[in-house]
Amino acid sequence: MIPKTSNDAASAPPMKILLVDDDERSGHMLAGLLRREGFTVEVCPGGLSGLQRLACEPAPDVLVTDLRMPQIDGITVARLARSHSPAMPIFIVTAYPDLARRLDGIDPAPQMFIKPLDYPVLVEALRGLPRGKRA
Numbered sequence: 001m002i003p004k005t006s007n008d009a010a011s012a013p014p015m016k017i018l019l020v021d022d023d024e025r026s027g028h029m030l031a032g033l034l035r036r037e038g039f040t041v042e043v044c045p046g047g048l049s050g051l052q053r054l055a056c057e058p059a060p061d062v063l064v065t066d067l068r069m070p071q072i073d074g075i076t077v078a079r080l081a082r083s084h085s086p087a088m089p090i091f092i093v094t095a096y097p098d099l100a101r102r103l104d105g106i107d108p109a110p111q112m113f114i115k116p117l118d119y120p121v122l123v124e125a126l127r128g129l130p131r132g133k134r135a
Contacts, residue, residue, distance in 0.1 A: 014040040015126065018060035020050035020077050021093075022069040030064075030117070037123055047072025051080055059085045062126065067094035075102050082106055089129050093117055 017039050021027030024045050031041040042060065044050040047069045054063075054077070063081045065074040078090045090110035092103065097114050113122055 014038055015129070016040045016042070016058075016061045017126070018042050018044065018050065018053060018063050018065075018081075020044045020047065020063070020065040020069075020074065022046045022066060027066075030119075033119060034123070034126075039126065046070070047074065047077050050077040054080050054084055059088065062089045062091065062129065064091045064093060064122075067092050067099055068096050075099075075106075078103070078106055078110055091122065091125065093122075 017034060019027055019031050019034070019041055021030070021043070022045060027043050027045065031043045034041045042053065044053050047065075048071055050063075050065060051072060053060075063078065065077050067074040074092055074094070078092065081088050081090055090106070091113060092100075092110045093113045093115060094100075095115040097112065100112055103110060103112075111125060113125075
């Protein structure tokens with residue numbers, strides 16, 4: 001496990017992450033790792049289920065989504081998340097960084113993580129989010 005960076009982390013409720021990934025195996029593996037780090041993770045197996053989940057309450061604190069998915073891509077999911085919760089942090093995980101230009105217009109811009117994922121960097125970024133800034 002990656003060491004926690006703040007004493008406040010123990011007293012605060014776990015961060016709720018919505019993880020959207022059409023690769024079921026990868027999504028569940030990442031969710032399991034994040035849960036071991038103390039996060040609460042809900043997995044959606046594709047863009048459509050991600051959109052459906054984002055339309056429901058309560059909103060997750062953070063969106064972590066794959067970029068390239070069939071039918072509904074991560075850009076569409078990120079745009080809906082931002083429209084529902086303007087302050088929600090969005091993390092894009094992709095093996096196709098050249099598609100990042102399609103993220104223009106999402107403000108604030110999502111953070112991008114390139115596959116293969118540097119897991120400790122993702123966890124550090126999640127833990128570094130200001131607690132009061134989550135949706």
